[in-house]
Amino acid sequence: MSAILCVANQKGGVGKTTTATCLAHALALSGREVLVVDIDPQANATSGMGLAPVAASPALAPGGRDGIVPTAWPGVSAVPAGLDLERLAVRGLPSVLALKGNLARLGAGRFAAVLIDCPPSLGPLTQNALAAASAAIIPIQCEYYPLEGLVQLLAAVERARQTNAGLRVGGVLLTMYDPASDLAREVETEVRTKLAEPVFRTVIPRDPAVAEAPSHCLSVLDYAPRSPGARGYAELAVEVIAAGLAG
Amino acid sequence: MSAILCVANQKGGVGKTTTATCLAHALALSGREVLVVDIDPQANATSGMGLAPVAASPALAPGGRDGIVPTAWPGVSAVPAGLDLERLAVRGLPSVLALKGNLARLGAGRFAAVLIDCPPSLGPLTQNALAAASAAIIPIQCEYYPLEGLVQLLAAVERARQTNAGLRVGGVLLTMYDPASDLAREVETEVRTKLAEPVFRTVIPRDPAVAEAPSHCLSVLDYAPRSPGARGYAELAVEVIAAGLAG
Numbered sequence: 001m002s003a004i005l006c007v008a009n010q011k012g013g014v015g016k017t018t019t020a021t022c023l024a025h026a027l028a029l030s031g032r033e034v035l036v037v038d039i040d041p042q043a044n045a046t047s048g049m050g051l052a053p054v055a056a057s058p059a060l061a062p063g064g065r066d067g068i069v070p071t072a073w074p075g076v077s078a079v080p081a082g083l084d085l086e087r088l089a090v091r092g093l094p095s096v097l098a099l100k101g102n103l104a105r106l107g108a109g110r111f112a113a114v115l116i117d118c119p120p121s122l123g124p125l126t127q128n129a130l131a132a133a134s135a136a137i138i139p140i141q142c143e144y145y146p147l148e149g150l151v152q153l154l155a156a157v158e159r160a161r162q163t164n165a166g167l168r169v170g171g172v173l174l175t176m177y178d179p180a181s182d183l184a185r186e187v188e189t190e191v192r193t194k195l196a197e198p199v200f201r202t203v204i205p206r207d208p209a210v211a212e213a214p215s216h217c218l219s220v221l222d223y224a225p226r227s228p229g230a231r232g233y234a235e236l237a238v239e240v241i242a243a244g245l246a247g
Numbered sequence: 248m249s250a251i252l253c254v255a256n257q258k259g260g261v262g263k264t265t266t267a268t269c270l271a272h273a274l275a276l277s278g279r280e281v282l283v284v285d286i287d288p289q290a291n292a293t294s295g296m297g298l299a300p301v302a303a304s305p306a307l308a309p310g311g312r313d314g315i316v317p318t319a320w321p322g323v324s325a326v327p328a329g330l331d332l333e334r335l336a337v338r339g340l341p342s343v344l345a346l347k348g349n350l351a352r353l354g355a356g357r358f359a360a361v362l363i364d365c366p367p368s369l370g371p372l373t374q375n376a377l378a379a380a381s382a383a384i385i386p387i388q389c390e391y392y393p394l395e396g397l398v399q400l401l402a403a404v405e406r407a408r409q410t411n412a413g414l415r416v417g418g419v420l421l422t423m424y425d426p427a428s429d430l431a432r433e434v435e436t437e438v439r440t441k442l443a444e445p446v447f448r449t450v451i452p453r454d455p456a457v458a459e460a461p462s463h464c465l466s467v468l469d470y471a472p473r474s475p476g477a478r479g480y481a482e483l484a485v486e487v488i489a490a491g492l493a494g
């Protein structure tokens with residue numbers, strides 16, 4: 001049985017796509033077969049891995065069969081985003097279990113870990129991911145607006161437990177962390193002391209190499225292996241494995 | 248007749264809320280009466296101005312009457328976000344002209360400029376804003392994923408012209424600009440040379456003061472008036488006025 005990790009946060013630009021793809025690559029480097037599922041209409045994970053979106057989302061369109069494709073990253077396969085995702089989000093999904101059903105039909109069960117990249121919203125696409133996941137990974141920038149949204153997001157995770165009783169919060173991940181910023185240190189203290197949910201010990205630093213990697217269709221682990229960003233995601237993979245989150 | 252500026256980009260975390268609120272304040276400091284309309288379910292503009300979300304969105308719920316409230320920022324009024332916005336986005340809007348109709352009923356016409364903060368999506372909420380606007384302001388971070396999404400966004404603006412023939416792109420705004428970053432300089436050159444749409448001369452630098460201001464319910468212009476971020480938004484206001492975008 002694979003571990004299905006949903007990388008979610010309705011706040012935009014907090015590092016969901018970066019975490020889904022770089023963590024997937026780091027887990028693959030540990031010898032696991034890993035699948036990245038892109039259900040964001042922006043299709044950033046798809047393009048960041050050097051793929052193109054397909055007409056109908058294999059993850060969410062009815063009756064998905066073929067849909068898993070290899071990527072250029074060893075050990076990492078993908079279900080690319082569909083050009084129909086925006087439309088499906090508004091009027092098209094029959095239930096919150098569409099994704100869970102399609103993942104089984106597509107054969108996602110043969111992967112040790114499946115990482116789902118979600119759009120910046122708590123709408124039907126993210127609800128499908130929460131309904132299919134064994135754990136949620138919540139990237140958050142150490143700033144005011146991202147902190148504000150955490151309460152809404154944890155409430156959405158709680159609601160998802162009605163259809164997916166086993167869903168837990170794998171961890172909150174602090175991203176784009178700048179140790180020189182007072183705000184970042186304040187938000188970190190607030191998150192680590194006030195939240196009941198687990199917060200990863202690993203913190204991903206702000207690192208230009210991370211932002212440059214996708215334009216070369218590489219994860220930061222290949223683009224700049226000795227960079228602070230690459231070390232952060234390698235460390236995160238070790239912590240995720242130790243916590244039993246990665247199958 | 249007010250200028251209605253829609254601040255939109257489906258890419259998350261590019262500075263939409265920051266631009267809608269700080270530009271509104273800068274325009275108010277120039278002597279104009281300005282209205283900020285928050286149609287993002289995250290309600291960041293609402294909380295950043297020291298307000299709380301209301302039960303039903305005055306901007307989009309049917310038959311909106313009262314809904315404009317003062318803020319603590321002189322010259323700036325607001326239509327706060329509604330807790331129903333996520334639900335309205337999925338199954339609730341009768342047409343893309345709901346916002347335009349409600350703005351007229353609410354009396355938005357008495358303001359020189361109306362700035363609409365959009366969610367990170369091209370769904371029904373942003374479509375309503377594009378249908379009501381005289382011009383779109385497009386904040387973009389100088390990185391790879393934000394650049395990728397520009398094509399989709401400009402296509403959505405083009406589609407919106409079917410119901411709103413007068414809609415123009417007021418300008419693309421480069422935000423969180425770090426002059427030391429090669430990627431930022433490359434993206435800036437690409438945007439200024441390849442895009443047919445106008446790109447503001449003003450560039451907003453990455454500045455910690457901008458990220459700190461909302462936790463004090465202040466715009467960066469009040470929180471740190473001599474900061475690079477505050478100067479950037481003051482300069483942008485001058486450029487927006489000179490371009491005839493602010494009524």
Ligand SMILES: Nc1ncnc2c1ncn2[C@@H]1O[C@H](COP(=O)(O)OP(=O)(O)OP(=O)(O)O)[C@@H](O)[C@H]1O
Binds near residue numbers: 211393
């Ligand atoms: N550790 C980091 N250091 C520097 N830049 C980063 C880091 N992590 C992500 N970025 C950059 O920040 C931007 C936002 O990250 P990303 O796109 O992964 O966020 P997201 O949450 O997926 O956004 P969206 O809400 O639009 O889906 C991207 O341009 C990305 O390259």
Ligand SMILES: Nc1ncnc2c1ncn2[C@@H]1O[C@H](COP(=O)(O)OP(=O)(O)OP(=O)(O)O)[C@@H](O)[C@H]1O
Binds near residue numbers: 259287451453459
């Ligand atoms: N010039 C800047 N310098 C530093 N930080 C900034 C700047 N502009 C915005 N920020 C910070 O970056 C984060 C993203 O900005 P903001 O929330 O305004 O983007 P957004 O596009 O509205 O996001 P969303 O897609 O979630 O609505 C916020 O924490 C904000 O405070």
Ligand SMILES: [Mg+2]
Binds near residue numbers: 044
């Ligand atoms: Mg993303």
Ligand SMILES: [Mg+2]
Binds near residue numbers: 264365
């Ligand atoms: Mg916003």
